[in-house]
Amino acid sequence: MEIILLKDIEKLGDAHEVVKVKPGFARNYLIPQGFAITANSKNMAKLDDLKSKQAAEQQKFVDAAKELAAKIEGQVLKIATKAGTSGKIFGSVNNVQIAQALKEQLGVDVERKNVELMEEVKSLGTYTATVKFHKQVTQTVSFEVVEG
Secondary structure, three states: OEEEEOOOEOOOEOOOOEEEOOHHHHHHHHOOOOOEEEOOHHHHHHHHHHHHHHHHHHHHHHHHHHHHHHHHOOOEEEEEEOEOOOOEEEEEEOHHHHHHHHHHHHOOOOOHHHEEEOOOEEEOEEEEEEEEOOOOOEEEEEEEEEEO
16 A cells, blocks of 8 residues: 655655555554555645645755754864773763753754764763754764863
8 A cells, every 4th residue: 555654754764755555554553643644646746735845945944954064064072071090081971961062162952862973982082973953964073072
């Protein structure tokens, strides 16, 4: 059965995508939950209109995300933490601390789930993280873990 997804569903597809699923899955879960509608000719025509309207709106979000990405490009964040004599820190630096540092030091507000660390940070030094502003816009940011 072909359906039109109304929301992004992990491992199935993105919103406004036409996908083929088993009829029971569509009838019993996706359609009643409001995640999808059947892909008939009437709904396909609505989908085309909706896609054209949302393309313009989506471009505004992409442009705003690119501005934020340009703002953090080439910047180095400083994260102060307690460390032992050998340079190992107590605990580790995580995406929450990086999101806070972005907000405090650069004025860029991102959710912690959109910050991805390349490696575990358990000692002093310089590291990189990837910040996802939009599906199409990601930016790497360098951060330095210093004793403080």
